[in-house]
Amino acid sequence: MIAENRLEGVAKLPGPGLWTTSVGSFPKPDYITKARARFARKEIDREVLRELERKATREWIEFQDSIDTDLVVDGEQYRGDMVAFFAEELPGFEIGGLVRSYGNRYYRKPIATGPIRRDAPLTVDWWEYAQSLTKKPVKGMLTGPYTICDWSFNEHYPSRRDFVLDLAKVIRDEALDLERAGARYIQIDEPAASTRMDELDLVIEAMAIVTEPLTAHTITHICYGDFHNAYPKMLDIPVDQIDLEFANSEYSLLEDFSDHPFSKYIGLGVTDVHSHELEPVDEIVEGIRRSLKHIPPERMFVDPDCGLKTRTVDEAKAQLANIKKAVDVVRAEL
Amino acid sequence: MPIETTVVGSYPKPPDEGQPFTVRKTLHALERGDATAADVASAQDELVRAVIAEQEEAGIDLVTDGHARWDDILTPFARRMAGFEIGGLLRWFDNNVYYRRPICTGEIEWRGPASVDAFKFAASVASKPVKAVIPGPVTFARLSVDEHYGRHEDLVLAIARVLAQEAFELEAAGARVIQIDEPALVDAPEDLELAKDAIYLITDQLESTETTLATYFDDAKRLGPQIFDIRVDCFGFDLIAGPENMQLIRELPSEKKLQAGIVDARNTKLEDEDGLVREIEELAGIVGESCLRVSPSAGLEFLPREKARAKLQRLAAAARRVGG
Numbered sequence: 001m002i003a004e005n006r007l008e009g010v011a012k013l014p015g016p017g018l019w020t021t022s023v024g025s026f027p028k029p030d031y032i033t034k035a036r037a038r039f040a041r042k043e044i045d046r047e048v049l050r051e052l053e054r055k056a057t058r059e060w061i062e063f064q065d066s067i068d069t070d071l072v073v074d075g076e077q078y079r080g081d082m083v084a085f086f087a088e089e090l091p092g093f094e095i096g097g098l099v100r101s102y103g104n105r106y107y108r109k110p111i112a113t114g115p116i117r118r119d120a121p122l123t124v125d126w127w128e129y130a131q132s133l134t135k136k137p138v139k140g141m142l143t144g145p146y147t148i149c150d151w152s153f154n155e156h157y158p159s160r161r162d163f164v165l166d167l168a169k170v171i172r173d174e175a176l177d178l179e180r181a182g183a184r185y186i187q188i189d190e191p192a193a194s195t196r197m198d199e200l201d202l203v204i205e206a207m208a209i210v211t212e213p214l215t216a217h218t219i220t221h222i223c224y225g226d227f228h229n230a231y232p233k234m235l236d237i238p239v240d241q242i243d244l245e246f247a248n249s250e251y252s253l254l255e256d257f258s259d260h261p262f263s264k265y266i267g268l269g270v271t272d273v274h275s276h277e278l279e280p281v282d283e284i285v286e287g288i289r290r291s292l293k294h295i296p297p298e299r300m301f302v303d304p305d306c307g308l309k310t311r312t313v314d315e316a317k318a319q320l321a322n323i324k325k326a327v328d329v330v331r332a333e334l
Numbered sequence: 335m336p337i338e339t340t341v342v343g344s345y346p347k348p349p350d351e352g353q354p355f356t357v358r359k360t361l362h363a364l365e366r367g368d369a370t371a372a373d374v375a376s377a378q379d380e381l382v383r384a385v386i387a388e389q390e391e392a393g394i395d396l397v398t399d400g401h402a403r404w405d406d407i408l409t410p411f412a413r414r415m416a417g418f419e420i421g422g423l424l425r426w427f428d429n430n431v432y433y434r435r436p437i438c439t440g441e442i443e444w445r446g447p448a449s450v451d452a453f454k455f456a457a458s459v460a461s462k463p464v465k466a467v468i469p470g471p472v473t474f475a476r477l478s479v480d481e482h483y484g485r486h487e488d489l490v491l492a493i494a495r496v497l498a499q500e501a502f503e504l505e506a507a508g509a510r511v512i513q514i515d516e517p518a519l520v521d522a523p524e525d526l527e528l529a530k531d532a533i534y535l536i537t538d539q540l541e542s543t544e545t546t547l548a549t550y551f552d553d554a555k556r557l558g559p560q561i562f563d564i565r566v567d568c569f570g571f572d573l574i575a576g577p578e579n580m581q582l583i584r585e586l587p588s589e590k591k592l593q594a595g596i597v598d599a600r601n602t603k604l605e606d607e608d609g610l611v612r613e614i615e616e617l618a619g620i621v622g623e624s625c626l627r628v629s630p631s632a633g634l635e636f637l638p639r640e641k642a643r644a645k646l647q648r649l650a651a652a653a654r655r656v657g658g
Binding site: 096097099192 | 346351355358405425428431432433434601603636637
């Protein structure tokens, strides 16, 4: 059951449903990538970088408004790694040395060396800036406690659970600050949740700490390799909405919904973010129509499968434009 | 007698903080067309030299080349043998690390050795013995997609036949210890009989080489003591992710060796030396000093360079305090 007070955010969105949005990240234009590199080499200072990040944020919000996106994101032009962004600012974390992710790609994995605390809000300034640029609601974007734990080293906590639950309190406090600033949609991403099924209870426990005091509409995104084994248990995650990837699995997730109805709001991922190929509008239309047999439009958001940061700017814009066109076609049929 | 120390296989590729990261830079240059494959090989040679020197300086008795030339343990072999294409990225077990999934699209055939040149180079720069590492056939098959054989056993045995050739060539090139990595086997007890047959295809080819079956990321209790029917000389267990491996260790046949993973390869926190000493003494008491080799719990590539080195130093220091 979705609590009545949580419908407040969604009730502000127009029409009978089938709203357009994005999962979170957008590609960084070249001038941002260059500026980040120059900042890392200490050739420009933080304020110069910030100004360029604000410019890129404005451009992405203008684009979303130009295609009449219902629920807007700030595109994370100022964020690099989704765990490091938080870990760098939270006392208790040290930034570690380089470790390899795959191929020739490396990142700095944070190390928890003491109890994790939060001194000040981390995302509210950017959220307020983004929201000042558009009349559409802007999502607050947070990385979930389970993922922050899983993608960090732990030199302090006696157990993973202790680490995750401490992080949950920190993320909860950040979410409350976003809500106080006016955010009505807050997303808490948990991509690590699909790593091991036997810790789903911990994911659920941690998310409960984060969302319990919130009145905003809460969303989580999890990239599921093995969806079938995680469903319907994932419906126990205490959020209003789950964003799932349908395009890269040819909508095979819908089969699981026949046995167990999907009871939450859904973020229907309709374009593959790991491919250079663009789904044509009629393919997206078909996918939405198939999905509407399982979930009503008033509980459906439509978006790309995942964050778009690995695409080029043109590819990302083309995906979003095609999604919008497809949604317009189907809305007219409702 | 001193307790022997070894590594499981991989070692961090990045340098210490602040040092030039030549391999990464050269690979980027290769992408831009500013470097050649020979430049990359040269940078990798330098990395292998450094990685072997570090293991030896830390006091490790049986070293590897750190998998310095590999992105994952399957791709180099899948590329070399006929029958495979290299597919997309997938999570590597429960780590935040990804491998490229091999896709079997045709008949699997030997086309020549995949790891012998790298082994020879490592052996030529090492003063300690070098352990050669190959993926196990069950893990290889389970982590691949089969678009050709249709039956799991056929795929496993086809891979095993090629790996048997590889092992034969490694022995001919001077390898005296060969490790077969089977992390996927611990969650596939239904494959145990098949694993016995497939791994025997590999080890039967060998005359005098000592073989190790390495497991990691979990305990092997679902396999039970029947795992010891697999015809290898030494069994590797991860006691960090799989503390319940201790029960299996107590059942290790007296003629077999144990490679005990007692230092956490996936977390930076450095183990207490006295605690390690006690653990090594306990293990030596169970299997006998001459049948014990201690190692990190898995490959060290999960850690930053300085932390990996510190772990090896700590392991070797603890091992030196045990045994006569």
